[in-house]
Structures are given as C-alpha cells and as structure tokens.
Amino acid sequence: MRLFTRRRAAALATAAALAAVGTLAAAPGAAADDAGPWPGAEGRILTDGPVLVDPVTGAKSQVPNTGSGSYGAWAPDGSRFVTAYGQDLTSIRPSGGSKLTLPTAEGVRSSAVYEDLTFWWGGRYVVFSTGGQLAYGPSDGSWAPRPLLTSAQEPASVCDNDPTVSPSGLVAFGRRINFGCYDNAGVYVFDPTAKTVKRVLTNAEQPAFSPDGTKLAFVRKDTDGRLQVFTANADGTGVQQVTTSPGYAVNPSWSPTGKRIVFDAHTTGDSADVQSTQYVDVATGERTAVPGTPQGSNPSWQPLRKNNTGRIWGSDSYTTTIAGSRWTWNKVGQHVPGLMDAKAAVLTNRDSTAYALTAPALAGKKHGPVLPTPKTGLSAAVKAELKRVLKPGANVYLVGNTSILSSSVTSQVKALGFTPKRLTGADRFATSVAVAKTITTAPKYVFLASGTDAYASLPAAAAAGADGTSSAGGLVLTNGKKLSASVKSYLNGLNPNKTMVITVGSDAKYALTHTTFSRWPSSYSYYPITGGTKESLAVNLAKFWWSAPSNVALAYSGSWRDGLSAAAAMNVFGPVLWTSRPALSKEVTSYLLRESASTNTAIAFGGTGSVTAGALSSAGASIAANGGQVAYTAYYNGDEPASTRTSSRALRADDGAAATAARPGPVGADPHLEPLRTVQHQ
Structure with missing residues (x-):
C-alpha cells in the first residue's frame, strides 16, 4: 500500500472524483475489498x-x-x-x-x-x-x-x-x-x-x-x-x-x-x-x-x-505509543505490505497532556509517528524508533518550548542525524496555533476543542490529521470556555465562509459563540459536535467526519495516553472511539453496528486493563456477521506474531480499491454536512 493512499481526500462529489483519489486506505492487517482475500x-x-x-x-x-x-x-x-x-x-x-x-x-x-x-x-x-x-x-x-x-x-x-x-x-x-x-x-x-x-x-x-x-x-x-x-x-x-x-x-x-x-x-x-x-x-x-x-x-x-480485531500495547502507556508506531510505519529500507514509509516524526512531552493534544493532527499532515519522550531528553526507545523509521536529515517536530522539551532533546535529535523543528508559543494555546500554521497557512477547515479536555481534543486531532492534503486544516485549543488572545487572533484571520470551523465539545462551542471577531461577518456558519459523554462525543465526531469507515480505533476513556497512541497510529485510517470498561460502551456498540457494512477492523490500544478483552470481542461481533466471524491478532510492542504473519501480510497488501473514508470539505460544498451546519450571529 503506497504512502499517498493514506492521505484522506475531500468528500467525493462524483464518480470521477471517486476514481481520482487513488487506492483505499486500510489499516495494517485489514481486508478491504468486496470478495476479500480473507476466508x-x-x-x-x-x-x-x-x-x-x-x-x-x-x-x-x-x-x-x-x-x-x-x-x-x-x-x-x-x-x-x-x-x-x-x-x-x-x-x-x-x-x-x-x-x-x-x-x-x-x-x-x-x-x-x-x-x-x-x-x-x-x-x-x-x-x-x-x-x-x-x-x-x-x-x-x-x-x-x-x-x-x-x-x-x-x-x-x-x-x-x-x-x-x-x-x-x-x-x-x-x-x-x-x-x-x-x-x-x-x-x-x-x-x-x-x-x-x-x-x-x-x-x-x-x-x-x-x-x-x-x-x-x-x-x-x-x-x-x-x-x-x-x-x-x-x-x-x-x-x-x-x-x-x-x-x-x-x-x-x-x-x-x-x-x-x-x-x-x-x-x-x-x-x-x-x-x-x-x-x-x-x-x-x-x-x-x-x-x-x-x-x-x-x-x-x-x-x-471474517473481520479483524487487534490489540496494540507495550509494557506501559509510554511504550504503547512506540508499539503503535511500529505497527504503522516501515523500517527504513524495508517495505512490509500495508505499512507506510515515514517522512517525519513528532515529539511530545510524555507527561504533558496539554502539549500532546495537537500532535496527531501534525503527524497526519507530515506523514510520521507521534513519539512521547521525557522532558529532559530522548528515551532509548524513542531514539531507537526515530532511527528505525526515518532517513537521515528527516524533520523531527518538537511541540512546546524548552520547559516542555528541553534543549537536550534538540541536541540529541541533531546528533542522530535528523533536523529538529521546534513549534512553540507563549502557552499551550499559542503553541496549538503554531502547529496549525505549520500544517497549512490556508486551511480548508479548522477544529476547535478544549485544551483542558483531552477526551474532546484527541479525537478531533485524529480527524484533523486524516486529511493530509495541502489545503487541510488543524486543531487549535480553547482555554475551556474561553479563547486565548492567540487563538482568537488566528481565527479572526480566517474567513468562516471559506474555512469550515468545527467545534468539538460544549466548551469549544461556547468559546466560539461567545467571542466577537472583528473581521468576521455579522453572521457566520460553523459545525458544532457535542455529546453528553466522552464516548458519545467521539461517536458523533466519527459520524460527522468519516463516511462509512473501514477501520476504527478503541481507547479507554480513562487514559489519555492510550488515546494519544490511538490517534497517532490510526488517524489516517479511521476514527478514535472512547469506551468505558469493562463492557464496550453502548454508544460505540450502536455506532459499530451502524457502520458494520464497511468496517472490517477494530483495533484496541492499551492492555486488557484499558480496553478489556470482552469489550474488544463485542466490537468484533458488532462489525461482523456474528462473533464467530472475527479474527484476533495481538501486536505486543507493535510486532506481528509469527503465527499470523503470512496471512496477515497477505491482507495488508495493496488491494487496489479507490475510495477514501474521511470527508472534509469547504463550507457549502458537501450537502451531507448541512444537518450540522449552524448559523451564528455576532
């Protein structure tokens, strides 16, 4: 599967557009065609x-x-x-x-x-x-x-x-x-x-x-x-x-x-x-x-x-993100069918939620993994993963100032032969603007989510990273129910009639609608995504942004680090869904049943203490004809078991299909977005 096939195109308006976007993006280990190579x-x-x-x-x-x-x-x-x-x-x-x-x-x-x-x-x-x-x-x-x-x-x-x-x-x-x-x-x-x-x-x-x-x-x-x-x-x-x-x-x-x-x-x-x-x-x-x-x-x-379920995890929440990278990205010089060739990487502070929230959006655009590391320097695991996936000279983005990722991190990135690029601002909110501007200076859309709520921001970051085209957009963060001066200035410089503004969560919706923008028209359109729970919010975002996805990621709604791993590894393949434990959340079950015609892969991130075995089994039964038509693969440290390698690699091969799942587009271009379009008066 070629790298460009992962990049999500705009919503398909005609069959000609359908043909133009290339091959279907399927998650590693997933089958995606009509007859199927699967039994x-x-x-x-x-x-x-x-x-x-x-x-x-x-x-x-x-x-x-x-x-x-x-x-x-x-x-x-x-x-x-x-x-x-x-x-x-x-x-x-x-x-x-x-x-x-x-x-x-x-x-x-x-x-x-x-x-x-x-x-x-x-x-x-x-x-x-x-x-x-x-x-x-x-x-x-x-x-x-x-x-x-x-x-x-x-x-x-x-x-x-x-x-x-x-x-x-x-x-x-x-x-x-x-x-x-x-x-x-x-x-x-x-x-x-x-x-x-x-x-x-x-x-x-x-x-x-x-x-x-x-x-x-x-x-x-x-x-x-x-x-x-x-x-x-x-x-x-x-x-x-x-x-x-x-x-x-x-x-x-x-x-x-x-x-x-x-x-x-x-x-x-x-x-x-x-x-x-x-x-x-x-x-x-x-x-x-x-x-x-x-x-x-x-x-x-x-x-x-048979449809597919899988679990990606490491010995702890830090190594789960490394496992997600190994599951997604090729080793330099190798080309395992279904894996991708990384062009860059994004580093975050592994203990800072706030400065990690926008990283999956940036990683989706720059075609590479998100790797959390200690503030003081690169961990041995991150060093090894950078060397595994990147060619010498590749860009490595550092999210946050030196109080978030120290100057030692920069030095170590250089010593490994890569090019460090620090993205920072006065605070987490200004830093989110710097990240968004690095993604594109002419966004087709922009997501807005609370910088104090990882469970709204990480699914939004995954959605933002799903479209890696030059006219894509990013995620900027609100300060709860308020906009910081930097985010307000950034939004004020956009034209809401040309840039789709999508709020994820009630805090972001409140922050947007209770702010006056001097350069915006007296009335404007935006797209609010809300939900009464973490799980329902993620599901509602998935319904809005992905049209009939073939893959979904599951993460425990009590672990933002597992959510970061899921958003980083799966953002270009499908939505990130939060689930409670021990059972699969009812909102997620309903969504998977609804999408079962197209969805053939559900991947859990984190060990059984996060997404339980029962919850993952329920997910498999929801996307398949029945619980007996599910094949499970365990990817400990992101590695595929030798016992399944031959059959799974056959499923990873380029299937030659020509459709994509994400559906971002300019305001007014896609009538299927109209039900959520909301007019706001300043």
Missing part, C-alpha cells in the same frame, strides 16, 4: 420479502422490522444487507436490528423506484439503479446518493440496470440502447480509475461478478429462445452456458466460494409458471433446488467472511 463461507440465501432461507434445510424466516422489500444485497462480510421498496433503501442486520434508512437520491434523472442493489468498495457504498440510471451513496446514509456516471457516460438514450462490482472496483451493468429500453441488451463495465465505460458482452443482461472478479455470470437466450445462465471471463471472452432447459433461469448471483450460482428458476415464464430458488455447480452443471421453494425472487447468497 469465506456460504451463509443463508436472501430473497425478496426480505426472507432468509437456509440452502440446506429450506428453513426460512421473514426478517423482522423490515416490512417488505426486494432486490436485496449483502454487505461483503455478510454483516448487513440492503433492500429497496419504492424509493426507500433500508440497510439492516440479519437479525432485524440496527435498521438504517438511506436518504433519497439527489441529481438523478428520474423519480422512479430503486432496484438492482449491490455494495461497492468493501461495503462503503451502495450502487443501485433508478429509472434506468445508476446511482451510488454511502452505506451508512451519511450523504444522499448521487449519479454514478457522468451524462456523457450515461446519456438519456440508454437504460442501465443490474449493477455488480468486482473486488478491484469495476462496475458491470446491463445496458439497453433506444427502443424504449427493451432491445439491444448488452453488458458494460465502468472502470472508475480509467474513467471509461466499455461494452464486454452483447445479447446479455443481468450480470454478476464472481467473488474474485475474474468471471461474469449473465443471462442470455439459448437456441430454444429460453433465458439461461451463462458465464464468461471478465473481459467477455470464454462464454459458456451453465444452465439448460427445462424452463428459464434468471437473476444469477454467485455463492461466496465462487463454486455455485444461485438463480430464479421458472418452468414456463407465463401464467402457468412455477418459480423456485435453485443453484448450479459451475464446474459440473448440476442443478439443485433449495428445499421448501418457491421462495422470493432475486436470490443473494450471504458471504460469511
């Missing part, structure tokens, strides 16, 4: 209703809390599915819990019903058709779906439907041209990286990618004029017929193993038709009827695939 098994079959069917026994059950729905599709790990009814898209757990209704699509040509659903980019997005046009939106409903293709790629004269996706992000779909969308059927493929649409099959419809993306199943009339299931290579070559008469076969969908194709079987296709759910062995052509049929239409086979 999978065949679960239940979902049909219209929605109804879940056991393919062996035929036992079926109506999913509770759904009403009715059709065109169901499973998330890549089987943790959720989505169905359509009219213009309602509903995402829900197989148990009927954690129901989520996605917003109505915006900017599409038609107000027709939604149909033909599929998940995209490891569960981050849902693609569907409406009135012959393809649309996509985040699986967690964080913004409204929008057209997938440009008007040039999808002119009004075509009708597109039945989208299906490959692990590499290709979207195949059926297209009909002219003739009232009834003739000239063919299968086309949209490549979001090349930004091209290409026909790969003629006289074909209802395509379905195999789990590994190498094959397409589709429907075509045989020599008797009956619709049957065929397969072909992904480029349209090697066509083979896999079902034969009697009757018709439509709506094919692959099993998670890629060995079978499930479909709707019809005896005649007329008023005397009898329908059943069947599957065919791709290798032998043997057909099997699911017991208890007929069921509903549009069968989709649940993929039971």
Whole structure:
C-alpha cells in the first residue's frame, strides 16, 4: 500500500472524483475489498420479502422490522444487507436490528423506484439503479446518493440496470440502447480509475461478478429462445452456458466460494409458471433446488467472511505509543505490505497532556509517528524508533518550548542525524496555533476543542490529521470556555465562509459563540459536535467526519495516553472511539453496528486493563456477521506474531480499491454536512 493512499481526500462529489483519489486506505492487517482475500463461507440465501432461507434445510424466516422489500444485497462480510421498496433503501442486520434508512437520491434523472442493489468498495457504498440510471451513496446514509456516471457516460438514450462490482472496483451493468429500453441488451463495465465505460458482452443482461472478479455470470437466450445462465471471463471472452432447459433461469448471483450460482428458476415464464430458488455447480452443471421453494425472487447468497480485531500495547502507556508506531510505519529500507514509509516524526512531552493534544493532527499532515519522550531528553526507545523509521536529515517536530522539551532533546535529535523543528508559543494555546500554521497557512477547515479536555481534543486531532492534503486544516485549543488572545487572533484571520470551523465539545462551542471577531461577518456558519459523554462525543465526531469507515480505533476513556497512541497510529485510517470498561460502551456498540457494512477492523490500544478483552470481542461481533466471524491478532510492542504473519501480510497488501473514508470539505460544498451546519450571529 503506497504512502499517498493514506492521505484522506475531500468528500467525493462524483464518480470521477471517486476514481481520482487513488487506492483505499486500510489499516495494517485489514481486508478491504468486496470478495476479500480473507476466508469465506456460504451463509443463508436472501430473497425478496426480505426472507432468509437456509440452502440446506429450506428453513426460512421473514426478517423482522423490515416490512417488505426486494432486490436485496449483502454487505461483503455478510454483516448487513440492503433492500429497496419504492424509493426507500433500508440497510439492516440479519437479525432485524440496527435498521438504517438511506436518504433519497439527489441529481438523478428520474423519480422512479430503486432496484438492482449491490455494495461497492468493501461495503462503503451502495450502487443501485433508478429509472434506468445508476446511482451510488454511502452505506451508512451519511450523504444522499448521487449519479454514478457522468451524462456523457450515461446519456438519456440508454437504460442501465443490474449493477455488480468486482473486488478491484469495476462496475458491470446491463445496458439497453433506444427502443424504449427493451432491445439491444448488452453488458458494460465502468472502470472508475480509467474513467471509461466499455461494452464486454452483447445479447446479455443481468450480470454478476464472481467473488474474485475474474468471471461474469449473465443471462442470455439459448437456441430454444429460453433465458439461461451463462458465464464468461471478465473481459467477455470464454462464454459458456451453465444452465439448460427445462424452463428459464434468471437473476444469477454467485455463492461466496465462487463454486455455485444461485438463480430464479421458472418452468414456463407465463401464467402457468412455477418459480423456485435453485443453484448450479459451475464446474459440473448440476442443478439443485433449495428445499421448501418457491421462495422470493432475486436470490443473494450471504458471504460469511471474517473481520479483524487487534490489540496494540507495550509494557506501559509510554511504550504503547512506540508499539503503535511500529505497527504503522516501515523500517527504513524495508517495505512490509500495508505499512507506510515515514517522512517525519513528532515529539511530545510524555507527561504533558496539554502539549500532546495537537500532535496527531501534525503527524497526519507530515506523514510520521507521534513519539512521547521525557522532558529532559530522548528515551532509548524513542531514539531507537526515530532511527528505525526515518532517513537521515528527516524533520523531527518538537511541540512546546524548552520547559516542555528541553534543549537536550534538540541536541540529541541533531546528533542522530535528523533536523529538529521546534513549534512553540507563549502557552499551550499559542503553541496549538503554531502547529496549525505549520500544517497549512490556508486551511480548508479548522477544529476547535478544549485544551483542558483531552477526551474532546484527541479525537478531533485524529480527524484533523486524516486529511493530509495541502489545503487541510488543524486543531487549535480553547482555554475551556474561553479563547486565548492567540487563538482568537488566528481565527479572526480566517474567513468562516471559506474555512469550515468545527467545534468539538460544549466548551469549544461556547468559546466560539461567545467571542466577537472583528473581521468576521455579522453572521457566520460553523459545525458544532457535542455529546453528553466522552464516548458519545467521539461517536458523533466519527459520524460527522468519516463516511462509512473501514477501520476504527478503541481507547479507554480513562487514559489519555492510550488515546494519544490511538490517534497517532490510526488517524489516517479511521476514527478514535472512547469506551468505558469493562463492557464496550453502548454508544460505540450502536455506532459499530451502524457502520458494520464497511468496517472490517477494530483495533484496541492499551492492555486488557484499558480496553478489556470482552469489550474488544463485542466490537468484533458488532462489525461482523456474528462473533464467530472475527479474527484476533495481538501486536505486543507493535510486532506481528509469527503465527499470523503470512496471512496477515497477505491482507495488508495493496488491494487496489479507490475510495477514501474521511470527508472534509469547504463550507457549502458537501450537502451531507448541512444537518450540522449552524448559523451564528455576532
């Protein structure tokens, strides 16, 4: 996974923007594609209703809390599915819990019903058709779906439907041209990286990618004029017929193993038709009827695939941060798949909360670890880590004046062959301004959080560090419910109509709204994030800043040092979530269930005295189809156990996906931010 893939891009406004941002950022050890290199098994079959069917026994059950729905599709790990009814898209757990209704699509040509659903980019997005046009939106409903293709790629004269996706992000779909969308059927493929649409099959419809993306199943009339299931290579070559008469076969969908194709079987296709759910062995052509049929239409086979949990810790809270660095950053000259090449490092006083709070934001921008060290000098562990991850001459940023990190620290950094750069001000608040200005002098956004509340500031710092672009922003600190002169001056120099101002916590909101800015307009917009608890505040920030993340970090809400480790190691991968102990906080559980379609990795920072084993297990069960579909890895001192190294490194490899999770953007650019936009009058 290349370093630039970690840098979070702005919110995706179009499919073209989606293609431009590069590959998907996945945390070390995480799997992130649709078929997944991780093990999978065949679960239940979902049909219209929605109804879940056991393919062996035929036992079926109506999913509770759904009403009715059709065109169901499973998330890549089987943790959720989505169905359509009219213009309602509903995402829900197989148990009927954690129901989520996605917003109505915006900017599409038609107000027709939604149909033909599929998940995209490891569960981050849902693609569907409406009135012959393809649309996509985040699986967690964080913004409204929008057209997938440009008007040039999808002119009004075509009708597109039945989208299906490959692990590499290709979207195949059926297209009909002219003739009232009834003739000239063919299968086309949209490549979001090349930004091209290409026909790969003629006289074909209802395509379905195999789990590994190498094959397409589709429907075509045989020599008797009956619709049957065929397969072909992904480029349209090697066509083979896999079902034969009697009757018709439509709506094919692959099993998670890629060995079978499930479909709707019809005896005649007329008023005397009898329908059943069947599957065919791709290798032998043997057909099997699911017991208890007929069921509903549009069968989709649940993929039971494992998600990941892990724990990163050291012998104490200081070495946990070193462990986080070892887990994230390559050794100089080595390139372990999934690890990153550091370009800089950030040093903080390991015993000073106040001067550590903005460090993760700076580290995210400068592409390197946060390393806490004693005030009087570099610890042996920090010296070793600097030499491990940095090339000679690399910048090492010192946050705070010499009373925070002494001149001996500067001398020792120089002696190691690196370039020290001290960032400081008259106090912690002025220092936060110095850090923010080092990140960028033209911020797209700026976070504001209390310098006396690490549990508001550290998740905010992680969010600020998630976007490392040149127009990114930073975090500046309030003095509780007041703004210091330095922070007020810094904010006064910004234009709130061009720079998104995000307050995290009630103190920061109060400080901003009870300050008069001489250079600001009489009314301005800002984005307040609040919560009644540490846990709910972090969750609400995650909902605002990350759209369908693939990774989350967990830290104990009683240990700011573990939170610093989490924010430093995970800020570019996903949100930092506080949890109480011994059990996983209910706010976090609810959030993980909501995001389970896309989230495949939950990493705890600190030992079991911080995030307990039970809490981490609950997190795994919340993001997976069930508690049995979770793989745990222990990273003591950040090192991967030899017993899991081969399989885990395979999962760390560059997966070739092309979407990012963070969604910062200028005020007014992203309609999904509007619900939190607040107008303040001076």
